[in-house]
Amino acid sequence: MSAALKSLKESEQLPVLLARQPIFTKNQDVVAYELLFRNQTGEFDNSVTDDRATLSVIVNTYASICRDGEIRSLPCYLKLTDKVLLDSSLPELPKETFALELLGHTEVTPPLLDKLRDLGRRGYRLVLADYDPQDPRFEPLLEIVHVLKLDILKLGLHALPAIIQKLKRFNLELLADKVENQDQFRQCLEMGFSLYQGFFLSKPVPVRGKKIGGNKVVLLQLLAELQNPETTAAALEQIAVNDAALTYKILRVVNSAAFNLRREIESLSHAITLLGLDQIRRWVTLFLASGEVGKPDELTRNMLVRGRMCELLAELMGRSQPINYFIVGLLSQLDVLFDMEMADLMEQVPLRQEIKDALLNRAGELGEVLDDVEHYERGEFEALRRLVESAYYEVAYRHSLAWGQQVMQAMSDN
Template identity: 25%
Template sequence: MEIYIARQPIYDRNRSVYGYELLYRSGKVKNEAKGNGDKETVEVLINSFYHFDIEELTNNKFVFINFTKTLLLENVPLHFPPHRLVIEILENIPLTNEILKMCKTYKEKGYQIALDDFILDKEHIHLLQLLPFIDLIKIDFPSTPKPMRKKLINIKQKYPIQLVAEKIETKEDYEEAYNEGFDLFQGFFFHKPMIFSKREIPPTFYSRMKLMNEIKKPEPDIRRITNIIETDISLSYNILKMINKHFTRTNKIKSINQAIVLLGLKEIQRWIFIISLRESIEEQDEVAKELLHTSLLRAKFCELFALEILQVKDAGEFFLTGMFSMIDTILQMPMEKVVTELPLQDSITAALLGEMNEHRQILNIIRMIERAEWKKVTEQAEKFGANEEMIFSIYWNAMRWAHTLIEDDIIFHHSD
């Protein structure tokens, strides 16, 4: 049985990643894996943890998993470490005395427990008995009336419970939830502009030093220089801006390697030296880090898809499409304005602006995976003659590649 997993970050009030909700499914069904209590669903969940490296999947953060009544009563959570797992109790599970006892057991063993899509209902006879064992309450923020949200906030005065605002889609939703006192936030708003204070992509000191050392060699390795720049969205962005400043718009760039050749090693060395003198004046927040990580994952996914499915020889332009797919969010600038500063190949620019070409179609596949839109993933993959196993193998390899860069401090290394 093939197991496919996507993830969605959950942020705290300091915009640090608190954990990830894992969105999973089985390759044998055509829509999301929805718990029905049978053995196959249990096996899907267990195998998802044993098949994937949970540390790589979650960057050593908490992992949120939805559990059905059957999974809870069969003690499935006990297969996973309590310091990592947050047990989400689905909204359709009756809060019976049986569930109450199970929650008490899991709590005593060190697990965190969350109520998913919770609605305060005094008719639940076991609700007051259950609350002492609950660590988090997740609510659908936009669809929950403000009076109800206020009642939930009041619960925090009696119990040490964190409130999670789900489906945060807009700046207004985020600010309202923050001001009301919610502790954690989840939703696609964090993939959109307006929340960040920075106006430029954070520099990466470590990558610049590696570049300097490589360029100074008697015989610099162009391929190695290309690889260093490709793993750093700040370097990629700035080198393209420099080309746009010094060359005519007839120079359409489709890969970082082409950009290096066009600019020249001496110019790159001078440029790297100048920007290396700049110091980072503030710490990098984790929302920005997560966006950079997603950009790298998308870049590698698009590249691997082009190489393995389309079987192209040079996938550089697909890499750039994924790399810059979130540059508008990172820079807090409309994509229409950002692309005017980058001498990108027309097909890349069109894809970034939403035109439905081949580059955009591939980019859309990974965006669908991020949103757990499994049916759309299947349909889009079939258009390219690919099956789900191939798609998610590419996704997993791209995730491991991006994770390795971050864990090795290649992306977020700063000087003292």
């Protein structure tokens, strides 16, 4: 049993499935995460506020981010019903970690309004979701909350300017929700939204005739050589010497906390001898999928988490060659990173056919794991195939968040 698999099986299991969705500024920097959670049977569950272990995991893992080489904490939007907010047993949640989000079906009563005013006075940031400008019950809430989420798909982009104009007097921070592509993001940016949420980072904006940049040529040569079962450390090092900066970066990462090595690795051939070809294949793939100018860190972060979670689920299932699952997960957003169609990319990237099939069509055993991980990270827990026990999805996701953070830190130039 690998160390990672042993750690997964020994980790404390939580009573809920948890995922996080980033909330961006207009510069596409992450300023908060929305928590997505359900109980093990797929039902919405407020026990997340009652379980100390769960709250500890949220504070230490889900609210944590690596930025410019430093580990920081960001607030998490926590969805709460009016019933939970008014419950006298609601624990004292750390206000620096949690922003409290009211759901659209909230029953607005005088006791609830009093409770919200009290929470605001105590320093809690209050968010209102599912706003409907035609529903008068939201009016008193607009005087109390700090952030207002506008579902741009439900309300319609064409209707937003008039709605925003009427909301100006409340001096609210407006969050554009359900932003699905870069064109919608641009339109919302022009309307003056300050926060953005949705899957717009997951959609490429293909540039016709674009090729993979010259700085990735060495990585492609290495990846091609790594597909050769008879390759040697010397052959790989001979390719890597053409890019000294790349070799330095690979050595820096493998010497980082992501590996916990007892002795420093000084050359690529030394790394191959100690770690094996699978680990080198991992890092070559990683560097192929990172460092594109103009792309936000959250994209690389998500690619890392997705790759690692695919690999961990494969290990839990006893699948052979878990490294291939890592590669599939990591490269599944390569089209977004390079702004190229995935089919065009697959013609330029030397990968096994089963990996290409998974990336293009979510086909085969590799594809089904990737599909499950994509559902999980979106909070679509009801769509999971249940390839492993339900609780292990959260454990694998949690470990992947922590691992991705370590790698982001190791890859930083600071």
